[in-house]
Amino acid sequence: MFTHSTDQLHALLSELHEQSETQLLARARKQFPGSDAEFLSLARRYNDLAPRLRGKFLREHGLSSEDSDASQGTELSLSVSAQMGNFLRNMVLTHRPQRILELGSSYGVSTLYFADALNRLGNGTVVATELDPVKCTRINEHVSAMGLANQVELKAGDVFKTIAALDGVFDFVFIDIWASGYLDAFKNIERLLRPGSIVLADNMFTAEDAVKPFKHYVDNNPAFSSTTLDFESGVEFTVVL
Ligand SMILES: C[S@@+](CC[C@H](N)C(=O)[O-])C[C@H]1O[C@@H](n2cnc3c(N)ncnc32)[C@H](O)[C@@H]1O
Numbered sequence: 001m002f003t004h005s006t007d008q009l010h011a012l013l014s015e016l017h018e019q020s021e022t023q024l025l026a027r028a029r030k031q032f033p034g035s036d037a038e039f040l041s042l043a044r045r046y047n048d049l050a051p052r053l054r055g056k057f058l059r060e061h062g063l064s065s066e067d068s069d070a071s072q073g074t075e076l077s078l079s080v081s082a083q084m085g086n087f088l089r090n091m092v093l094t095h096r097p098q099r100i101l102e103l104g105s106s107y108g109v110s111t112l113y114f115a116d117a118l119n120r121l122g123n124g125t126v127v128a129t130e131l132d133p134v135k136c137t138r139i140n141e142h143v144s145a146m147g148l149a150n151q152v153e154l155k156a157g158d159v160f161k162t163i164a165a166l167d168g169v170f171d172f173v174f175i176d177i178w179a180s181g182y183l184d185a186f187k188n189i190e191r192l193l194r195p196g197s198i199v200l201a202d203n204m205f206t207a208e209d210a211v212k213p214f215k216h217y218v219d220n221n222p223a224f225s226s227t228t229l230d231f232e233s234g235v236e237f238t239v240v241l
Pocket residue numbers: 067074077078079080103104105106107108109110111129130131132135157158159160176177178181
């Protein structure tokens with residue numbers, strides 16, 4: 001069976017990261033009423049900010065902070081960054097999950113990091129979920145092109161319907177749908193977790209307001225130990241006790 005080379009995967013991921021960043025920059029430029037020079041200066045200030053201040057900064061300047069709801073633009077990739085992708089891959093390599101559930105797969109960037117890690121470990125599956133049919137086609141193309149189809153099970157359609165039909169145990173979950181749905185999604189997956197299962201939720205800083213009910217729930221529920229990592233878009237790291 002064909003398996004990707006590290007170089008091929010790296011090249012595809014670089015292209016997909018660049019595409020996502022270009023889309024986000026174009027969206028921000030469209031939303032920003034000032035001159036190009038002012039926009040450039042704003043972008044530099046944004047890059048210099050600590051991650052936890054970025055969502056607030058964008059909102060203060062009338063720019064969308066990522067991933068809070070569907071009005072963000074369904075066609076956008078909104079993929080994890082390369083740093084976040086490498087973190088996800090390392091988490092899998094060290095936790096060695098048999099089954100991963102990914103909520104919100106978009107073009108399949110985070111899916112590729114998960115599948116690559118599982119392929120290196122020699123077993124395990126990631127169940128990828130995505131509502132948008134065009135994005136589902138892209139996921140399939142990317143996964144097949146890298147020879148990682150054996151590691152990925154794509155479930156097209158609404159994530160809540162997908163979750164309701166799942167059974168068995170998941171050792172690792174990544175939540176990256178619209179942030180207004182985090183709490184409902186989390187409550188729906190609780191029955192699929194075991195002690196020691198890890199749930200990572202992205203965009204805790206960039207979608208700070210929308211994720212508050214979820215954050216409050218995991219912080220105040222004795223069944224979980226949870227902390228927000230001050231990294232990239234803000235990552236909630238929850239372990240089932
Ligand atoms: C931030 S993007 C995911 C990015 C992806 N994890 C990556 O790194 O490439 C969020 C995705 O979740 C999908 N999504 C949002 N709500 C959903 C739902 N209820 N069911 C299925 N997919 C959903 C969106 O279509 C979008 O593609």
